[in-house]
Every structure is written in structure tokens, then in C-alpha cells.
Amino acid sequence: MTAEPGTVELTTQDLRAVAAFAAACAEPVLGLFEAGRPDDSRPREAIEAAWAFARGGERGRLLRDTAWASLKAAGATDDAAAGQAARAAMAAGGAAYLHPLAKATQVKHILGAAAHAARAAELAAEDDRTRGAEHIARAAATASPEVVDVLARYPAAPDGGGRVGELIRLLDHALRG
Incomplete structure (x- = not known):
């Protein structure tokens, strides 16, 4: 199936691969958030929702709600590292919502976590x-061929975004090699 001009062809399997990659990238730093806020499960729930979708679950409200909740958790901590860990979890939960728009900003859905x-x-x-x-x-070493293939359908990561934007571009460059 050919995508319309200005769009990217995406299958549910493509989205599952991206979500699995994002969840795997966010998981290792989850402890940075949980160490200071052990009773706040919102980032963990976002990562669990991303894994559930990646393993065949529904792309629905649970993903959106847990991603937004993880973003709120990021704002509820004064610890910058913990906040970034919660944002990684938010990005994992949101990865399933990669849009089929041929825009560089969509790369954040793939590489943001x-x-x-x-x-x-x-x-x-x-x-x-x-x-x-x-x-x-x-992350570059563990990205599946499916994730690299999806990334290649989009323009290179955009400029801006501070240090996180720099890291997105570093990973984008590594994967496009």
C-alpha cells in the first residue's frame, strides 16, 4: 500500500515495534524516579502500557492516560534526573501515537524515550x-531493524529541543548511519 503525498505508511506492527523500543529505552532509568517517589507509580504504568501494546494490546485510552499521567509525575518532582526519567516513560507511552505525517517532529515519537x-x-x-x-x-545497538526502517521513512530529526534534542539527533544519526 502506497502512502499519500506528505504521509508515511505505518502498520500496527510498525507502531508495536516503536513502542517496544521506547519502553526498553525508558525502563533502565525508571529507578531514578522511583527512588525519590516510591509511591508514585505513574511512570511505571506508562511503560507497562507501552509494553502491553507492543505485545499485542489495544492502542487506546490507557496508553494516552498513562503517558499524560507520567508527564504530570515529571512535573511533580524537583529532581531533574527523576523528571527526565518520568518524561522517558511518558514518551514510551506516547510512542504508539506516532503519526503518519512525513514531518521531522515525528522522530521524537520514535526516539524521545x-x-x-x-x-x-x-x-x-x-x-x-x-x-x-x-x-x-x-539504544542504537538495540534498535530492531523494524524501528530503523520506520525511522528511515521520516525526515531527519529537527533542530532545537535543548540537550534532549541533541540526544535525539545523535541517536537519529547513529541509526541512519
């Missing part, structure tokens, strides 16, 4: 950027 997780790791290590680069290298 990895970039927020990398930034969380940097901040937890006193802004050590080598930690972020390590997370990005790990």
Missing part, C-alpha cells in the same frame, strides 16, 4: 555527558 532516558542518566551523574552518550549507543 531514549533521549529523555539518556538525559536522566546524565543528570543523575552530575551532568556527565558521557553517560548520555553511553545510553544513546546502547
Whole structure:
């Protein structure tokens, strides 16, 4: 099936692959959030919802609601690393909502969880950027061929976005190699 001009062809399986990648990228830093807020399960629930969709579940309200709740959890903490970890979980929950629009901004749905997780790791290590680069290298190494294929359908990641934007572009470049 050919996509219309200005759109990208996406299957449910493509979205599941992207969601699985995003959840796998967000999970390693979840502890940074939970260490300071052990009674706040919102980021964990967003990652669990992303995994459930990736494994065949419905793309519905649960994903949206848990992603938004994780974003609210990010705003409820004063710890910058914890906030980025919650944003990684939010991005994992939102990854299933990658739009078939041929716009560079859509790359954030594919790579955002990895970039927020990398930034969380940097901040937890006193802004050590080598930690972020390590997370990005790990994400690049674990991205499935399906994720790389989906990414290749979109323009390169856009400029801007601060350090998280830099990390998105670093991973984008690594995957497009």
C-alpha cells in the first residue's frame, strides 16, 4: 500500500515495534524516579502500557492516560534526573501515537524515550555527558531493524529541543548511519 503525498505508511506492527523500543529505552532509568517517589507509580504504568501494546494490546485510552499521567509525575518532582526519567516513560507511552505525517517532529515519537532516558542518566551523574552518550549507543545497538526502517521513512530529526534534542539527533544519526 502506497502512502499519500506528505504521509508515511505505518502498520500496527510498525507502531508495536516503536513502542517496544521506547519502553526498553525508558525502563533502565525508571529507578531514578522511583527512588525519590516510591509511591508514585505513574511512570511505571506508562511503560507497562507501552509494553502491553507492543505485545499485542489495544492502542487506546490507557496508553494516552498513562503517558499524560507520567508527564504530570515529571512535573511533580524537583529532581531533574527523576523528571527526565518520568518524561522517558511518558514518551514510551506516547510512542504508539506516532503519526503518519512525513514531518521531522515525528522522530521524537520514535526516539524521545531514549533521549529523555539518556538525559536522566546524565543528570543523575552530575551532568556527565558521557553517560548520555553511553545510553544513546546502547539504544542504537538495540534498535530492531523494524524501528530503523520506520525511522528511515521520516525526515531527519529537527533542530532545537535543548540537550534532549541533541540526544535525539545523535541517536537519529547513529541509526541512519
